[in-house]
Amino acid sequence: MVRAYGRSMAKILFVMTGADKWTLDDGTQHPTGFWAEEAVAPYQAFSEAGYDIVVATPGGVVPTVDEASLAADANGGQEKADEISQALESFKELQQPIELEHIDLNDYAAVFYPGGHGPMEDLAVNADSAKILTEALRSGKPLGVVCHAPAALLATTGSDGKSPFAGYRMTGFTNAEEQQAGLADKAKWLLQDRLERIGADFQEGEPWSPNVIVDRNLFTGQNPASSAPLAEVILASLNNEKGR
Numbered sequence: 001m002v003r004a005y006g007r008s009m010a011k012i013l014f015v016m017t018g019a020d021k022w023t024l025d026d027g028t029q030h031p032t033g034f035w036a037e038e039a040v041a042p043y044q045a046f047s048e049a050g051y052d053i054v055v056a057t058p059g060g061v062v063p064t065v066d067e068a069s070l071a072a073d074a075n076g077g078q079e080k081a082d083e084i085s086q087a088l089e090s091f092k093e094l095q096q097p098i099e100l101e102h103i104d105l106n107d108y109a110a111v112f113y114p115g116g117h118g119p120m121e122d123l124a125v126n127a128d129s130a131k132i133l134t135e136a137l138r139s140g141k142p143l144g145v146v147c148h149a150p151a152a153l154l155a156t157t158g159s160d161g162k163s164p165f166a167g168y169r170m171t172g173f174t175n176a177e178e179q180q181a182g183l184a185d186k187a188k189w190l191l192q193d194r195l196e197r198i199g200a201d202f203q204e205g206e207p208w209s210p211n212v213i214v215d216r217n218l219f220t221g222q223n224p225a226s227s228a229p230l231a232e233v234i235l236a237s238l239n240n241e242k243g244r
Helices: 036-048 078-090 127-139 149-156 175-181 191-197 224-243
Strands: 011-015 021-023 029-031 052-057 110-113 143-146 212-215 218-221
Touching: 011 036, 011 127, 036 052, 036 078, 036 143, 036 224, 110 127, 110 149, 110 224, 127 143, 127 149, 143 149, 143 224, 149 191, 175 191, 212 224, 218 224
Parallel strands: 011 052, 011 110, 110 143, 143 218
Antiparallel strands: 021 029, 212 218
């Protein structure tokens, strides 16, 4: 059982956006938040495996779900959309987030960042999140980041212009997917471009298809469809560590 770690190691930290708006290139604000499937699918996988989930956000604000992520066309039909909505209601930890500023990574077995456009607004420039990311990378613990959440990696760039994530193979929401979603021309910047600029070895898969990239203890997923497979790969890594 996972509980054999002791309770301090039976927890997974979800670092989530506190933003409910994304500022576009013309200054207008696009409603956003976190993408439901990218939080729900990993939450279910980790919970079923015996892990407790702790949610942390900047300032401890309750994270906002992107309403677009609950629509039928975003979930392959109304039935799946209803399942996601119901699962979101059971994700009680979302209503009791702790402050990102007061995280001790020693309390957690792994760290996971769900996506949505929200991270491009706040986590991309958040120093507390950058500290967590840098410490998690150095610790060797699984660090999972999906879809737009790799925007948080941009905040790890130091005054010398270098990021500890430079040279890592990773993926995230691609330029092609942003174009197909209809927001690329409105965005201030595109995630794939910025990740490549900080030295990431960006691995682009087919638009909207699952794509999970693992490099050392960094686990990344390209899009919403990658969130469940990403969680399973992280769980496999945790089980391997437990078996050693």
